[in-house]
Amino acid sequence: MAGISMGVSAPGLLNLKCGGAFSQSSGFPGVFFGRTKMPAALRCMRLDEDDISSSPLLTFSSDYLADSIEVREWESGKSLETIAANQGIKIRRRPPTGPPTHAVGPFEFRLENEGNTPRNILEKIIWDKDVEVSQLKERKPLTVIGKALENAPPVRDFIGSLKVSHECTGMPALIAEVKKASPSRGVLREDFNPVEVAIAYEKNGAACLSVLTDEKYFQGSFENLEAIRNSGVKCPLLCKEFIIDAWQIYYARSKGADAILLIAGVLPDLDIKYMIKICRKLGIAALVEVHNEREMDRVLAIDGIKLIGINNRDLETFEVDISNTKKLLNKDRLQILSQKGIIVVGESGLFTPDDISYVQDAGVKAVLVGESLIKLEDPGKGIAKLFGIDSSTVPHSSLDIAEISKACEQSEAFDSCFPGIVYLVQCIAMIRICILIL
Numbered sequence: 001m002a003g004i005s006m007g008v009s010a011p012g013l014l015n016l017k018c019g020g021a022f023s024q025s026s027g028f029p030g031v032f033f034g035r036t037k038m039p040a041a042l043r044c045m046r047l048d049e050d051d052i053s054s055s056p057l058l059t060f061s062s063d064y065l066a067d068s069i070e071v072r073e074w075e076s077g078k079s080l081e082t083i084a085a086n087q088g089i090k091i092r093r094r095p096p097t098g099p100p101t102h103a104v105g106p107f108e109f110r111l112e113n114e115g116n117t118p119r120n121i122l123e124k125i126i127w128d129k130d131v132e133v134s135q136l137k138e139r140k141p142l143t144v145i146g147k148a149l150e151n152a153p154p155v156r157d158f159i160g161s162l163k164v165s166h167e168c169t170g171m172p173a174l175i176a177e178v179k180k181a182s183p184s185r186g187v188l189r190e191d192f193n194p195v196e197v198a199i200a201y202e203k204n205g206a207a208c209l210s211v212l213t214d215e216k217y218f219q220g221s222f223e224n225l226e227a228i229r230n231s232g233v234k235c236p237l238l239c240k241e242f243i244i245d246a247w248q249i250y251y252a253r254s255k256g257a258d259a260i261l262l263i264a265g266v267l268p269d270l271d272i273k274y275m276i277k278i279c280r281k282l283g284i285a286a287l288v289e290v291h292n293e294r295e296m297d298r299v300l301a302i303d304g305i306k307l308i309g310i311n312n313r314d315l316e317t318f319e320v321d322i323s324n325t326k327k328l329l330n331k332d333r334l335q336i337l338s339q340k341g342i343i344v345v346g347e348s349g350l351f352t353p354d355d356i357s358y359v360q361d362a363g364v365k366a367v368l369v370g371e372s373l374i375k376l377e378d379p380g381k382g383i384a385k386l387f388g389i390d391s392s393t394v395p396h397s398s399l400d401i402a403e404i405s406k407a408c409e410q411s412e413a414f415d416s417c418f419p420g421i422v423y424l425v426q427c428i429a430m431i432r433i434c435i436l437i438l
């Protein structure tokens, strides 16, 4: 089958493999804020099966691309910003009029205007991330990452771990966040040792961990992710990063991530679809984060999503309101979620057992918690308190979770055999009655 190999996209700029070389050429998935438009590029890149089968890179059949509404809109000349705006996305991926500083000879001028001033903190983070990723990519191109991918530790089942924990405890599974600081709250933990925190979380019942990797705003790092993965911690790891480029997904996996975050308020549908496919190819999970009803409905319409996070924090204003989870989980959406087998994660602003019960009643099967745990002197012990349970009943480490999971499987097997056993007993009884009558 002929296919198109999508190597890695620059933020908003896809690299298509052409004649064996990567060319950073078009504005395509991941792409909505690129300044160039090269629709024709899309259809000319075809690869032989041999070429694509050994590659860790994602390949699509050309039909997949051609069928997409966004691609057709794009080919018909609609501006990429317009497509994103039509999906309700307010974040501009790059300053439309370029960066505010302009070098003229040895002088640097700062010309601020509406087109180069971020409208909110999320937009600022995304613009900075755009610069950061393009520099990182130059230093570590995908050819280098490809080798690191081969040596990456095996993927752990992020969603499986959430399911097992939820099924066995009856409470929302915990994704505990290793988070030193945030732009809204400042430094949350002065004496921050990411590995110690991760071990404490795991020991005290976390099903999975989330590790912030953004340095500038959250004081996180990929070194932290790697160190936690190499420390003997067994919980699957979410790489908490602002992903705007497929390259970041490969990079996260090479550092040991078992799941990544995709923010629907930043990424148009086509990006999400494309990135989900990459995750599937790498065997990792994608937590797709939404904050409002529009984003939720967009994401529900995309196939292949298995994990949706409802963020109670508005990343544009930092306002936190846990009733957002309930608002987004109305009857109709809950029905779609259950039909599609999607797990919902309640994110941010969860501090008390009442908060946990509230989001659980709304329909979440997992929660993502940072601040309320990391601020405590003993973040591990904080877990039992947060869930309002006796710490001795908390399953310890994912080893215990694995044991519980086995027990669950056995009891499930019994449950499914039970109707058969009842039927058999009834049949025997009927036969005995018949014999007696005769």
Ligand SMILES: O=P(O)(O)OC[C@@H](O)[C@@H](O)c1c[nH]c2ccccc12
Pocket: 177, 179, 240, 241, 289, 311, 347, 348, 349, 350, 368, 369, 370, 371, 372
């Ligand atoms: O610290 P809190 O309020 O418990 O929140 C954790 C987590 O939900 C939050 O860190 C988060 C949710 N989505 C994000 C996206 C980027 C950065 C951070 C986040």
